[in-house]
Amino acid sequence: xxxxxxxxxxxxxxxxxxxxxxxxxxxxxxxxxxxxxxxxxxxxxxxxxxxxxxxxxxxxxxxxxxxxxxxxxxxxxxxxxxxxxxxxxxxxxxxxxxxxxxxxxxxxxxxxxxxxxxxxxxxxxxxxxxxxxxxxxxxxxxxxxxxxxxxxxxxxxxxxxxxxxxxxxxxxxxxxxxxxxxxxxxxxxxxxxxxxxxxxxxxxxxxxxxxxxxxxxxxxxxxxxxxxxxxxxxxxxxxxxxxxxxxxxxxxxxxxxxxxxxxxxxxxxxxxxxxxxxxxxxxxxxxxxxxxxxxxxxxxxxxxxxxxxxxxxxxxxxxxxxxxxxxxxxxxxxxxxxxxxxxxxxxxxxxxxxxxxxxxxxxxxxxxxxxxxxxxxxxxxxxxxxxxxxxxxxxxxxxxxxxxxxxxxxxxxxxxxxxxxxxxxxxxxxxxxxxxxxxxxxxxxxxxxxxxxxxxxxxxx
Numbered sequence: 001x002x003x004x005x006x007x008x009x010x011x012x013x014x015x016x017x018x019x020x021x022x023x024x025x026x027x028x029x030x031x032x033x034x035x036x037x038x039x040x041x042x043x044x045x046x047x048x049x050x051x052x053x054x055x056x057x058x059x060x061x062x063x064x065x066x067x068x069x070x071x072x073x074x075x076x077x078x079x080x081x082x083x084x085x086x087x088x089x090x091x092x093x094x095x096x097x098x099x100x101x102x103x104x105x106x107x108x109x110x111x112x113x114x115x116x117x118x119x120x121x122x123x124x125x126x127x128x129x130x131x132x133x134x135x136x137x138x139x140x141x142x143x144x145x146x147x148x149x150x151x152x153x154x155x156x157x158x159x160x161x162x163x164x165x166x167x168x169x170x171x172x173x174x175x176x177x178x179x180x181x182x183x184x185x186x187x188x189x190x191x192x193x194x195x196x197x198x199x200x201x202x203x204x205x206x207x208x209x210x211x212x213x214x215x216x217x218x219x220x221x222x223x224x225x226x227x228x229x230x231x232x233x234x235x236x237x238x239x240x241x242x243x244x245x246x247x248x249x250x251x252x253x254x255x256x257x258x259x260x261x262x263x264x265x266x267x268x269x270x271x272x273x274x275x276x277x278x279x280x281x282x283x284x285x286x287x288x289x290x291x292x293x294x295x296x297x298x299x300x301x302x303x304x305x306x307x308x309x310x311x312x313x314x315x316x317x318x319x320x321x322x323x324x325x326x327x328x329x330x331x332x333x334x335x336x337x338x339x340x341x342x343x344x345x346x347x348x349x350x351x352x353x354x355x356x357x358x359x360x361x362x363x364x365x366x367x368x369x370x371x372x373x374x375x376x377x378x379x380x381x382x383x384x385x386x387x388x389x390x391x392x393x394x395x396x397x398x399x400x401x402x403x404x405x406x407x408x409x410x411x412x413x414x415x416x417x418x419x420x421x422x423x424x425x426x427x428x429x430x431x432x433x434x435x436x437x438x439x440x441x442x443x444x445x446x447x448x449x450x451x452x453x454x455x456x457x458x459x460x461x
Contacts, residue, residue, distance in 0.1 A: 019155065021077060022100045023070050026162055027054045028081045029093045033166065036090055040082050047078035063165060065158050066176045094137070094166045097159050101132055108310055108318055109247065109275075109284060110138045113191065115326045116288060117245055119146065123188035126150075128179055128234050133160035135193060140169050147171045149187065151179040183237060190234045193247040227252040228259035231287070235268065241292035250274065250283045253354055260352045264300075264344055267293055271301035271329055274356040276308050285355070288329070298344040301329060302356040304337065337361055 031053040032039040043050060050073050058065055088096065113135070119125060121143050130136050130150040139146050144167065152160070157176040164172045227248050235244050253272075263269065270293055273286040308321050334340045342359050350358060357363065363375045 020070055020074070021081075023068070023158070024050070024074065024077055025081055025085075025100060026097060026159055027051075027069070028078065028085060029096060030054060030162055030165075031057055032085070033090050033093055036086070036088070040086050044079055044082050047075040047082075048073060050078055061165065063161060064176075065161060066155070068155050068158060090166075094163050097163050097166075098132065098134070100159065101156075108322075110135055112322050112325065113245055113247065113286065114138055114142060115322055116286070116329065117189065117191060117243075119143075119189060119191075121146070123147075124149070126179075126187040126190040126192075126234065126237055128190065128192040128230075130160055130174070131156055131193065133163050135191065136160065136172070137163065137167070139191070140164075140167055140172070144169055145171050148173070149185070150174045151177060153178045179233070179237070181233075181236075185237070186239045186242070187237055188239060188242060190238055190242070190244040190246075192230075192234060192245075226255055226257045226259070228255070228257040228263060231263055231289070232259050235289060235291070238291065243291070244268075244287075244289040246287045246289070248285050248287065250285050250355065253285050253287070260354070261348075264347055264352055264354075267298055267344070269300045269354075271303060272354055272356055273303045273325060274306050276306040276310070287354075299341050300344065300347065301339065302342050302359045303328060303339045304356040304360045306357065307337070 027050055028040075028043065031050065032043070039053075043053075051069075051071065054069065085096070119139065119142065124147045125139060127136050127139075127148055127150040130152045131154075133156070136148060136150060139148055148169075148171065150160070150172070152174070153176065157174065161174050164174065227246070231244070231246060234246070235242065238244065268289045268291055269287065270290045271286075271288040273288070275284045275286070303325060305321075305325055310318065310321065313321075328335075328339050332341050337360055340360055346359070347353070358377070360377065362377050364373070
């Protein structure tokens with residue numbers, strides 16, 4: 001198999017040129033898929049025929065590609081691509097498309113999602129923002145005839161559409177637009193991974209350039225979509241007994257939204273699974289929803305699997321870890337630091353914090369003054385009021401974690417000798433001297449810390 005044309009340095013080839021090259025690779029693979037040898041020979045001699053061959057074949061197969069398909073063809077680039085793929089078997093074309101983009105190493109995550117879902121052959125699936133199509137492909141690996149509807153407004157639509165053609169997936173309907181309230185169809189499942197602006201923005205900027213080689217389309221506004229809006233809009237597309245699985249980054253789950261309270265109180269959430277930073281996709285959280293949960297149950301299964309080490313594990317070890325997570329979903333038992341069933345009242349009292357670690361483990365709040373606050377989770381259980389000094393220790397010389405206080409959903413107020421304080425939501429910032437603790441109303445769920453010799457702390461409930 002020839003090597004893929006993907007290893008060019010951004011300083012040598014502009015991002016827009018790379019997008020054009022990727023599209024040309026996609027076009028060559030498409031038109032030569034059914035007759036690689038002869039069509040490659042034709043394109044080598046007449047590369048200017050690529051656009052017409054692509055257009056005609058798309059029409060014959062009723063494939064509606066977007067308007068990003070290049071109209072001006074770089075003839076030399078087409079010949080080079082033909083040489084690269086001349087000896088590649090058409091069975092490798094799907095992987096060739098996937099390899100055009102950064103590998104996210106999603107296999108373990110997607111396998112876990114599929115084990116949790118256990119989608120039945122006759123069920124319909126909605127895949128919102130299908131991105132690179134790896135989740136969609138995994139669904140098709142289970143059942144090539146699965147009914148799947150997908151929405152994605154980025155340029156990745158064209159590449160995933162071609163993948164479904166290569167797979168001969170006749171029951172997949174992909175749409176090159178953002179899903180809207182006008183879509184009346186209802187589904188049994190919605191399974192999706194919210195785009196991560198940090199990880200995926202480079203692809204969204206890879207919009208096909210005009211002749212002046214400048215970006216002519218913005219990043220889709222889904223990049224800034226609150227995950228709770230995402231859950232609500234997607235779950236509204238499911239039946240009254242519909243189910244959903246969403247994969248978010250933990251940062252997304254910690255965002256504030258008035259919809260968070262609504263989703264919790266609707267009793268849709270069946271479980272939340274926090275994965276470790278040793279997982280291939282660092283800091284991922286799985287939210288499992290079920291509209292048909294037993295009514296008035298008002299409980300959520302919190303699973304903190306962040307201590308599981310996934311890297312450098314063999315297949316049997318990975319299988320065992322996935323099995324441990326899946327097996328505990330339908331139970332009501334508790335294991336220290338791993339799983340506990342949490343009442344929605346407790347979630348409400350915690351300010352609607354949906355991170356499992358908040359209900360299973362002690363938390364460390366990183367201070368900018370050289371010491372940290374460790375809040376003991378066990379002191380919160382079944383306690384309505386907490387006295388000063390009962391819930392935490394001050395830890396000197398603690399090594400800050402990568403994410404530090406980004407985990408915190410509580411404000412931490414540090415009282416200094418002169419009355420100054422530092423206020424934290426997601427990051428620490430120094431406040432001028434004339435702001436004193438008495439000028440800032442203490443709010444519910446605040447954690448108050450003193451830097452005096454008694455090193456005491458309290459939480460306002």
